Amino acid sequence: MGISLTTDATFEEVYQAWLDVETLFDIRENIDVDSLRMAEIDQGLRDFTVLVYFELPQADVLETIRVGRRRLQPLLACVTGSTAPTMTHRRQRGAPHHPGVSPTAGARPEAGRFGMAPRDHLIS
Numbered sequence: 001m002g003i004s005l006t007t008d009a010t011f012e013e014v015y016q017a018w019l020d021v022e023t024l025f026d027i028r029e030n031i032d033v034d035s036l037r038m039a040e041i042d043q044g045l046r047d048f049t050v051l052v053y054f055e056l057p058q059a060d061v062l063e064t065i066r067v068g069r070r071r072l073q074p075l076l077a078c079v080t081g082s083t084a085p086t087m088t089h090r091r092q093r094g095a096p097h098h099p100g101v102s103p104t105a106g107a108r109p110e111a112g113r114f115g116m117a118p119r120d121h122l123i124s
Helices: 008-029 036-051 058-076
Strands: none
Touching (some): 036 058
16 A cells, blocks of 8 residues: 555656645745745645555545645745735725725715725825
């Protein structure tokens, strides 16, 4: 039972999985410990350890490796900023919702985009 690296294809899949894990671990070790990216990598690596089961027969092990690698792919595909928290702008109640209409329609005329008075005097 378990995996025996008898074919080049089998070895390649196991090697690629190891590279994926190693790459993510290296990234993890070199980023801010409080970052969202680190939390996502930690969760992905934990998931990988649960998904990949090396004691199964070889064909089944390879399938679990494929599933584990699929779990890691979004983490490996990230680019700078892709794990940044996102904010959405909510329409004001009663504001029309169609192109060309300002999201602040119906707001006080002196109010800016976020309901604050313009502060042009602060810009030099």
